Amino acid sequence: MKPFIPMKGIQVAAITPFKRNPENNPHQPYTIDTSVIEHYSSYLSQNGASGVFVGGVTGDFTILTTEERLDLQAAWLQTSIRSKLNHVIIHIGGPFFEDVIKLGVHASENSASAVAITFPSFPAHAPQTETHLIEYLSRVSFALPDIPLLIYNISGTTPSHYVNNLYPLLKKAIDGNKVPTLVGLKYSSTNFIDAFELKTYLGLDIAIGCDEQMLAACAMGFTSFIGSTYNIFSKKFNHILSLMETGNTREASELSQRLFTAIRTITSVCYKLTLRKVVNKSLQAKFGVSLGDETKYSFLTDDDVASSDKLVETFMKDFGDLID
Template identity: 30%
Template sequence: MNNYERLEGMVAATFTPMDENGDVNLSVIEKYADWIASTPIKGVFVCGTTGEFSSLTIDERKLILEKWVASAGKRFKVIAHVGSNCQRSAMELACHAEKAGADAIASIAPSFFKPGTVDELIDFFAPVCRSASELPFYYYNMPSITGVNLPVDRFLVEGKKKIPNLVGTKFTHNNLMEMGACIDLEQHKFEVLHGFDEILIAGLSMGAVAGVGSTYNYIPNVYHAIFESMKQNDVETARAWQMKSIRTVEVIIKYGGGVRGGKAIMKLIGIDCGSCRLPIKPFSIEEYDKLKGDLDAINFFDF
């Protein structure tokens, strides 16, 4: 962690491209990376929820990360999500991430056999982080998915004692009181990456300086404008841009949410990431037409 730099701005949670057979389509990633590099996005969050990590094999996750690192070419940072219900698998993925050249690792909490206390969560993550001891580690907090709703501020303080490379959290929760407490710890010692695209303005107002989001992939200019407006204390302009984000999220919710709807939007903007793996059903031709109509109705393609 000698050259560690804190994250700022947008980190896109990337989709995992699939071909018509449902196999990982690595060939799309180079074009995808070029698109990311052409925007104000500062990094990518690979094989997270948006990347369907729980539907991928360990070998697939390794190949996807390797392709992203190679395609990024140091133009933006690559954060490897290594989370798994199996601690040994997470350790293997963390070790691989360090060897592959990732800039950081992150992990969601195990969600089948759940840790019931902060100490149990720390004990789960400590060996994972030792497997990539030179990389910064972010705890991916998403209680709506994991059912693990432990105090993140306490995890950061206590976890740092056993996990030297713990630097912060990807905070995908709408508990702004808890988020503020995390940001305020020890004179802003820890990074808090805001994780809810549709309320980014709220996270920035609490003091976050970076965010991880799936919709950053296809409307980066909207979020860049929110970041820049908030830096200038222009809340009215930031709010206007945030409403464009909200309108977009309202549309994708109609089509099954951020992963399914987001992949379809990526195809519409020219980066075909294919369908999701089951149990998320593929888009029909009729749905693509309806989606485009709904996006046209909110002037999405002019954002």
């Protein structure tokens, strides 16, 4: 297995760019737009991101075809982009094991830092017991022996009994040498005691996936973070990390409280569409490009879009000074 450099600092959960299909195909109105990733990666790097997490929930993996996911990760793994970032982590989780491995082989062959895996989510066709969860991870690990593996622990894919209690399960898996490529987790749960045990007693690299909980996570010694709002708040969150390192906890707390309010605001209406539009304002100002104002979500209404536009105006007025 290739060496894995421990994560540190901010890894941004990347947004997948979309554009309207020029052929005006009503069955496929939007397609991904990899042409803007060069500028997008520069924007993230300049704002203090040490890495990216590609094809996760923020990247809309559940509504992308396997071919779209391959195109997306290929774009992020170009040498010109890869060289700007310490880590390019590719999420490969999905319902079809064959596609999971196909994505993983591609990531491994194209110099990804690691691959991340969720569990399949529909209970009837997904592992639920301890034995079956370990066996699933084991089969992924042994099928992809050359690349470090992360578990993407998040509600909705990790069974509810385990999402806040992974330590016993992973200890059993590691003690039995069932997952030899496992190096860490993106831990999108607020049970930092479980995360602390995984880090301290199993030696796993833990990146906390709850942006608004950075201050609490820092106090427990976590130094790596993956999240969606780092698309716009990387500099401010990096400042919190610096303040905590120098013991300036009061200023860190004050800034954290304001960021928490901003996050609560931006997540109140059509979060991912609203986040995309806010990021676009910065990208257009700096590079003249956009991630697209539309997504492949087939259920959004015109009212949703209008509400999102209105929230963007309010958000920029109230929190524009926080944006990178």
